[in-house]
Structure formats: structure tokens, C-alpha cells
Amino acid sequence: MKKNILLIIGFLAPFFIQAQIDAASATSDIPLDEEGHIRYKEVVKEPAGQKELFKRCVKWINKEYKSPSSVTPTRDMVNGKIVIRHTFRLKNTLESGTAVDAGDVMYEMTIRFKDNRYRVEMTNFILKKTSRTHAERWLDKSDSMYNPEYIKQLDEFARKQIASLKEGMKPAKVYKEEDW
Numbered sequence: 001m002k003k004n005i006l007l008i009i010g011f012l013a014p015f016f017i018q019a020q021i022d023a024a025s026a027t028s029d030i031p032l033d034e035e036g037h038i039r040y041k042e043v044v045k046e047p048a049g050q051k052e053l054f055k056r057c058v059k060w061i062n063k064e065y066k067s068p069s070s071v072t073p074t075r076d077m078v079n080g081k082i083v084i085r086h087t088f089r090l091k092n093t094l095e096s097g098t099a100v101d102a103g104d105v106m107y108e109m110t111i112r113f114k115d116n117r118y119r120v121e122m123t124n125f126i127l128k129k130t131s132r133t134h135a136e137r138w139l140d141k142s143d144s145m146y147n148p149e150y151i152k153q154l155d156e157f158a159r160k161q162i163a164s165l166k167e168g169m170k171p172a173k174v175y176k177e178e179d180w
Contacts, residue, residue, distance in 0.1 A: 058082070085106070088107070
């Protein structure tokens with residue numbers, strides 16, 4: 001009997017250990033600022049003038065968002081600044097494997113432009129439900145809101161958006177017309 005119990009524990013132990021490793025790794029790569037707030041921040045060098053980078057960003061926004069004018073409360077070409085306020089949806093995976101909606105997360109993306117570079121910052125991640133909850137609570141293991149799966153989804157979304165922006169900010173390919 002003891003032998004069977006030890007075999008069962010030995011068989012199940014790697015699954016529990018893997019779950020703990022996944023939860024820890026989901027929260028370890030999250031960029032935090034000095035105040036402990038989630039802040040994705042990157043400066044990207046792109047050869048172009050400030051106005052050209054601004055125009056490329058507007059083009060990316062128009063392609064990326066369904067209602068571009070409503071998600072950009074600030075479009076200041078003179079000072080080289082665009083602010084995007086938008087939401088993305090979280091998912092919960094039930095024991096059956098079915099994914100269900102878990103709520104919307106509001107965020108703010110600020111893009112500032114200078115000649116030959118731009119800076120993107122994603123901040124103010126807030127879960128929008130009956131009351132608004134700061135996403136940083138999902139990082140605190142002692143908090144009842146601790147949820148490494150939500151943090152993982154937030155991280156994947158933020159990194160995907162920044163990668164998409166970087167791709168959208170590259171100059172359009174110019175095809176030389178054949179002379180025939």
C-alpha cells in the first residue's frame with residue numbers, strides 16, 4: 001500500500017512542480033518601474049524624420065484598430081506624441097479546457113517621436129469590471145487577486161502590440177518600375 005502511494009506521489013510530483021515553475025516564470029519577466037507599476041518601455045531607432053515616423057504610426061493605428069480616432073485622444077504632430085487608450089480581453093480556461101471571457105483590461109500606449117527614433121510606453125493596465133482593479137495585484141502572491149495566467153496574457157499582448165508597432169513603423173518597400 002505504501003509503495004502504491006509513493007508511486008502515485010512520484011508520478012504526480014512533476015506536474016505540480018511544472019505548474020509552480022510556469023507560474024513563477026510568468027511573473028518574472030514583467031517589466032516594473034520604480035513604483036512597482038507594470039511598464040513596457042522601449043526606444044526604437046528608425047531612420048526617418050519625426051514627422052515621417054508620426055505618419056507611419058498613424059498608418060499603423062489605422063490598420064491595427066477598428067476605430068482609430070476613438071482610441072487616440074492625443075495626436076500631436078508638432079510635439080511628436082500619440083496616446084492610445086484601448087482594451088484587450090482576458091480569457092479563463094476552465095477545467096474542461098474551454099476558454100471563457102474573464103474581463104477587459106484597459107491600457108495606455110504613449111508613443112513619442114524624435115528624428116531617427118521613437119519611444120513606446122505601455123502603462124496603466126486596469127481590469128475593467130464592476131470595480132476597476134490594477135493589474136499589478138496579479139503579481140502579488142499574498143493578494144487574493146494573484147493570477148499568473150492573467151499576467152502571462154497581459155505580457156503576451158503587450159509584447160505582440162509593441163512588435164506589431166515596430167513592424168508597422170518600418171518604411172514601406174519601394175518597388176522600382178522596370179524600364180522595358
